[in-house]
Amino acid sequence: MDLLDFGIIFARAIFVIVFCLTMVPVLIWLERKGAALIQDRIGPNRTSIGFLRLGGLIQIIADAVKIFFKEDVTPGTVHKFYFYLAPFIAGFVSLSTFAVIPFADNLKIGGKLVHMQVLNIDAGLLYFFAIVSLSVYSVVLAGWSSNSKFPLLGGIRASAQMISYEIPMGLSVIGLMMIYGSPHLNDMVQRQGELLWGFLPRWNVFLQPVAAMIFIICAFAETNRNPFDLAEGESELVGGFHTEYSSMKFGLFFMAEYISMVVSSGFIVTLFFGGWQIPFLTTELLTNYAKPIIQISLVLASLISFYICTNLYTYHKVHKNRWKDSRDYEGLIFSVITGIASIIMLVVLVLMSYIDLPTWLPPVFTLLAQVASFVIKVFLMCWVFVWVRWTLPRFRYDQLMNLGWKSLLPLALLNIFVTGAVILFLG
């Protein structure tokens, strides 16, 4: 272990934490804006720093400042230790689960193989189930230690729900382990870069559609999101397990919900949608043909940038006198920025055809492209979480239990048998 090793470990850990924490405000924005558009509203759009509105993204800063400076009330009747412990468990569990997810292919730096995941352990999938099942403690402890009726009911519901849905979740990935013969996540992702029947990426969602469906449904239940948010149940249980929490203690629960959304999306993407793989572009292809791929992506990026530029300019022309302050110029400023960016990209494109790439660039480009692919996939999966939340109503408690024990569990078992039979007969 020399300094480089420590540096790499540190960098990976920092990347994961920063990624998770920055996704939280973005997801809150996505949630509010997505909900608004689905419900024919506009959503947050007024808050600004100077001219900067960013389509309502600044609102999140205002919310964060508000939640930090609110009075932190601890009711006199709570069990103090557990009351304080619960939000920490929620935050810790959801952040530490991300450790085993690979976010890019292994990289060779100076003859050394660097794994692009914080914890490169063989039992990756098992680690996920071990840590995720701890998250029920935060809900149960919060519910019990609040010493109040509604949080207790919410906590009980949540514990029953999470324990029930962990079983089909665990069973659904056994099919995958049978196919790959290992619970190591990076192995699974590397194998998903191959092609199925010559034209389809060999993503597990095509190999194991039933398992993918069960896993996604159970991930919704594990993150306590709609339609499985019985633990909160604001219309019947006031606020559920976090009724008695205020200020940043509530904020931690809130953040933990979004981080666990990112983590669940990360796992869904890694297990079923090819993780960091870019469809049809393997690591070797990306490294060997880095130059033409960079050129093509520059052309595309430049076109997209130009399209955004023109759209922003028309937006600016239509809404010239909307706010009657510096916010009116936001569209114009960003239109100029995107326009300049698209020109810079074209200049780089022209310059690139005259020079040879330095040797360090292709691996770095591969790394960045794969990280970008992973982030985009996670973001899209998070959008599915938001989308489902604003479409479906909450399950009734008996429907929830019926779905978990009578539908998903037998389906998961059947999936194992069918997978086993197929592997046995087709080899």
Added chain:
Amino acid sequence: MIKVSRDVSELKEDIYIIEIMKGLGVTIGHMFKNMFDLSKLPVIDYPNQEKGIPEGYRGKHRLTQRENGDPKCVACMMCATACPADCIHIEAAETSNNAIEKYPNRFDIDLLECVFCGMCVEACPVDAIRMDSGIYSMVDFNRRDFVVTKNELLAIKPQLESTKALDIRHPMQKYK
């Protein structure tokens, strides 16, 4: 025993997934439709853009004036008597004009007490108090400022004819 037949096949609903997909389709349709054209949303950009008020809307009160600028009010106390919320406080004084004898020295309305029922307007024998100002948003920093005095009430103008012509339909009716 009455048997109720259901039109939908129960199996289709029991396996959830088809119905869920339909619902997801509806919501994503709304989202895409709205994402590319925010201008057709059934919403009003409220502080920048106001919805019209229907004719006969009972807004903030105003006192009407004679040609010489004096209040038409003769301090007869009909409005204060009719008021169910007891929010009108009139202090009468004598005037040299023999035709009317009295005029209000003070005429205060506590808007926080007022229920905007319009009984005062009905009760007034000389058409001195009206509620046609069209002001519906009354905001202030402390409660005392919500007591409006005679001069303030006299200064309020009636709602302009042009603003009455606004499209007052609910935005949802305009939205296809």
